[in-house]
């Protein structure tokens with residue numbers, strides 16, 4: 001019995017440490033991850049083997065914020081990360097005693113493909129977009145050693161150093177696609193995060209959060225905008241086209257599900273806006289009461305923290321079969337007028353795309 005267990009343990013250990021390998025020259029979807037900061041894929045090379053300190057790739061996103069490309073030397077003592085913030089490229093560099101953060105150039109999150117090139121030119125790091133220099137960062141430290149020896153590591157969609165090293169923190173989840181990448185002229189396959197299941201990229205995308213019918217995104221209402229003065233209740237507005245459960249609200253001993261037993265009534269095949277209002281003792285859909293209660297104070301429940309789940313019921317978050325999960329595109333969700341970003345959810349199923357919907361599937365849904 002013991003040797004068998006030991007064997008099993010060794011097999012699991014090997015499987016666990018080896019992970020999988022993938023080519024970094026094809027189409028890579030940076031979304032759909034289980035863990036936020038762990039890169040989708042990474043590679044390590046001897047600097048002596050690196051012929052060119054230049055990487056270029058095509059990049060497409062509608063997401064304003066997230067991690068794109070990371071590199072380091074000396075096991076992360078010197079590091080570099082390219083991300084987006086407000087749709088604009090941002091570079092952060094940590095080297096010896098220096099931390100730098102530089103943001104600039106055009107917005108890239110318009111859903112079209114851009115050619116990005118990053119290269120190192122002596123003490124400068126250069127970012128080009130569509131063959132035009134967009135950002136140049138110069139860096140000098142008396143403490144930094146200049147010789148390039150040892151290992152270089154590269155990673156996509158996350159970082160290999162602790163997020164606390166960042167000068168300017170950001171939300172790492174990135175709903176984006178990369179293709180035709182050339183990375184320091186390395187041709188070997190990269191190692192992937194074991195939990196990652198590669199997903200295709202939609203050929204045409206539009207703004208919105210896409211729910212393919214297999215999972216949810218969950219918020220604690222105490223993290224969302226709350227009551228404003230002189231205002232009656234909390235208003236959630238959803239614009240989009242969908243079938244299945246739109247949302248649910250849960251707190252101890254209370255569950256409300258919108259869309260489950262309403263037959264076809266809440267099926268929105270043509271994009272339109274649904275208004276869900278939470279009053280002290282009533283829940284309203286498009287200004288019609290759906291649930292009234294004398295015993296519950298929904299507004300206190302909202303303030304203290306209920307679970308607001310888009311796309312299903314909270315207990316089904318792990319992908320339970322038979323649930324009427326939402327299928328469709330929620331083009332815009334606002335709470336008290338503020339746009340809600342699913343990248344900031346407590347939990348989001350890895351199948352849900354937070355910032356892009358396929359235009360093809362929507363045609364399927366409307367036909």
Ligand SMILES: *[C@@H]1O[C@H](CO)[C@@H](O)[C@H](O)[C@H]1NC(C)=O
Nearest residue numbers: 044045046047048049150151
């Ligand atoms: C890097 O160098 C070390 C020792 O110098 C060597 O063992 C290793 O195989 C090299 N790795 C690659 C990928 O060339």
Ligand SMILES: *[C@@H]1O[C@H](CO)[C@@H](O)[C@H](O)[C@H]1NC(C)=O
Nearest residue numbers: 050051052054184185186187
């Ligand atoms: C990249 O590698 C290819 C094949 O190994 C080689 O032909 C090419 O010259 C290299 N480019 C650079 C810039 O080193």
Ligand SMILES: *[C@@H]1O[C@H](CO)[C@@H](O)[C@H](O)[C@H]1NC(C)=O
Nearest residue numbers: 220221222223304305306307
């Ligand atoms: C929601 O947030 C509140 C306040 O921070 C906390 O007390 C509550 O436990 C949270 N609920 C869940 C389900 O995380």
